[in-house]
Amino acid sequence: MLTLYGNLESGNVYKVRLLLARLGIAHVRVEVNQVDGHPKTPEFRAINPIGKVPALRFDDGRVLSESGAILYYLAQGTPMWPDGSWDHAEVLRWMFFEQYSHEPAIAVNRYILNYMADASGQAARVAENAEKGAHALGVMAAQLATQDWLAAGRYTIADIALYAYTHTANEAGFDLAAFPAIGRWLARIAAQPGHIAQMEETSAAPVESLIGSG
């Protein structure tokens, strides 16, 4: 069975869990908690040298990291990866946009505002990210004003990749009421078969922690 390393609070981990649930693929989750610094430990770097969650281990021992690469791999041969090179490129375009222009602003502000032990001295960064994040949401809203889905005219891993941190953008200080097209798109995704809430545990076995808490 697949082993997924990561914590529920991470949107990047949630992306993988959303796709696994959608595809009906069972997994066991191992807790690797970002807030406690677990991804940077030697134990986890032996699994993923980059030191970031999620990482997905297959039965043969191979490990894949980077949420975008994991989504790509799992989606092959399923309706979540469309047909045709142009649609493939469009899906990846939104996924790279998410990792470069959306996540570093919106997810980072969510982290600073909710999880950082000492957020003093972060005001300038929060303000800069607020501007970048609002731009990223505006880019999404412009696309979704005329289309139901981000790419390829259907629900794909591009939507999953953007859903994860967009649906909690309010926790990052953004007002999604200003982007009604995004609100409708979020509701459309939440109504999809197999959809799970971020904090809904879907591990097929009790979750163990990679790093002892003691």
Add this chain to the structure above:
Amino acid sequence: MLTLYGNLESGNVYKVRLLLARLGIAHVRVEVNQVDGHPKTPEFRAINPIGKVPALRFDDGRVLSESGAILYYLAQGTPMWPDGSWDHAEVLRWMFFEQYSHEPAIAVNRYILNYMADASGQAARVAENAEKGAHALGVMAAQLATQDWLAAGRYTIADIALYAYTHTANEAGFDLAAFPAIGRWLARIAAQPGHIAQMEETSAAPVESLIGSG
């Protein structure tokens, strides 16, 4: 003929130019200069709403953005995109790593140290990026200590994606002498057929500027 929007100094634009040169695909370049803020102008956002270079326009008017998505699309059916889903995922893993963990540290420090009009007040960010960038280079070096290429056992768009900002990491304050495996890999890429230097103009027609300089 393909139209490439961007400036020579941008490593993200260079990635696309490296692949076009490798594949022998002609293009015309239109200057869109980041240092002068051109990507954020209404003229450019009409072409790429995200407001970032590179963007690639095809003869039928379609426009593709995000360097990773452009590399993916152009590489289809060529040796620069390997065979097999696992190797595809590995290539994309390195490309997502580059956009998330490498470029935001190394390229941003290169920008701050060389191009930013007023870099005062950036010391904390430069120090933070120096740490993140050294980690990213260490991850690459560990891979390249035992393999000639980053993914799939051959030269792919993963190598092109990482080459662009790694080969100028010294301009970003990193000492590549500390990573001899990276140095050998850089030399291996520079010796590939069709390789071009970053500032080597490869536009098939005189370069015009999207935004008037006057």
